[in-house]
């Protein structure tokens with residue numbers, strides 16, 4: 001008899017492992033299947049986020065930012081460091097240690113919560129009245145398990161350009177970009193999205209000449225226009241990224257040690273040769289190997305598993321969450337959907353508000369936002385008031401030596417309800433939480449303006465941005 005579970009989760013990224021843990025806490029007999037193997041060929045839980053995404057990228061961003069500080073920012077404090085150097089293999093080893101600690105930690109959490117962890121690829125084999133037969137294949141060997149309920153959390157994979165498949169030698173995806181053994185002299189990045197900008201920042205700070213080629217005519221069009229404008233100025237003038245927008249890549253040719261990209265921009269044909277090329281043109285849902293057709297699991301036109309607002313798929317008792325379904329491809333979105341689905345299975349009535357999911361780009365300065373951008377409000381004809389406050393006038397930011405950027409708040413002109421908050425500046429990733437909480441509670445800009453904020457703190461910039469909505473800032 002195959003082993004039978006109340007719930008089988010396919011995928012152990014932030015969506016899958018959190019769903020498995022929460023379901024086990026709620027009393028479900030739960031198994032979680034994952035097929036990720038790390039560069040050493042060992043199974044490693046945590047999915048893209050822990051292995052080759054959020055966590056390793058933040059580790060390298062921190063290392064490279066420290067190098068940047070030593071070289072360019074410490075002198076203002078009277079600190080001189082002679083002959084500063086960076087040892088890339090040490091930096092990469094530190095990153096890997098952090099990754100290994102966290103991925104090992106998931107295995108520990110599974111043991112603690114009595115989740116059965118199965119390494120292999122999970123595929124639908126059959127559907128019957130009592131549930132689903134799931135086949136788990138590891139190194140050519142298959143076993144079957146039974147599931148009353150299934151949560152699919154198979155995540156996403158990098159989108160390759162057809163003319164330039166990844167080899168992770170010269171043409172790199174996120175995993176390759178996070179594991180370079182030395183700083184390339186000339187680095188090309190195709191795609192000026194979150195991943196392209198973060199990876200470009202890391203290697204630029206370590207000395208690479210970085211050229212970013214973006215197809216869209218504008219820079220960071222998903223962000224608020226004022227933030228995008230400020231970011232472009234800082235990334236080009238201070239960081240030294242060469243950012244080209246409105247680019248049509250025509251061909252990518254691989255040589256022995258370099259890659260040549262031919263592209264058209266502003267009506268002209270150009271070519272550039274790079275020692276390494278990162279392709280960061282987005283990610284696609286990963287449904288390969290699931291055998292979705294066998295049981296009639298419906299995908300939408302873009303290949304995402306089709307779900308309703310509660311993550312229910314076209315199949316009874318089968319849910320899908322995270323990057324493999326619609327909505328922002330963010331780890332915290334996957335985790336919240338995970339908890340909500342587990343609790344729904346237990347008869348509770350949870351809700352995830354996709355309108356208030358915060359976005360963060362961990363460049364320097366960081367960029368974070370929640371809610372509507374000014375351009376989207378304008379285009380929709382919504383009447384709003386905007387308030388903005390620069391970190392230049394914030395004591396803590398000046399003491400930190402991080403005066404670039406601002407907080408911008410957008411509030412409904414009639415009700416004063418906060419509609420969006422946009423930050424470019426130090427610790428924007430942390431500061432945005434205040435805005436998320438405020439918006440979830442339906443706060444007005446006046447609510448934030450009347451709340452005591454510690455002094456001196458970066459959060460005072462949020463306070464002042466709220467005051468600015470009513471044109472009554474105190475410190476500018």
Ligand code: FAD
Pocket residue numbers: 010011012013014015016033034035036046047048049050052053054055057120121122123153154155156174195286288289290321322323324329330331332333334362
């Ligand atoms: P994944 O994390 O992709 O996990 C899916 C897992 O399922 C994988 O382990 C995969 O191997 C496994 N799997 C797939 N198919 C099967 C199968 N059939 N059987 C068994 N196992 C299977 N998000 C943020 O919120 N903040 C960040 O700072 C951030 N930084 C990022 C940086 C980079 C470089 C990248 C690439 C991504 C980043 N993201 C970030 C996005 C984040 O990693 C994803 O949104 C998140 O990992 C999605 O979680 P998930 O559980 O849906 O899928």
Ligand code: AMP
Pocket residue numbers: 161190191192193194195213214215216247249280281282283
């Ligand atoms: P993200 O969606 O944050 O991962 O960012 C991906 C970025 O790559 C977006 O800004 C896209 O506009 C950009 N992009 C997608 N396809 C191409 C392409 N062929 N050439 C250059 N940029 C691209």
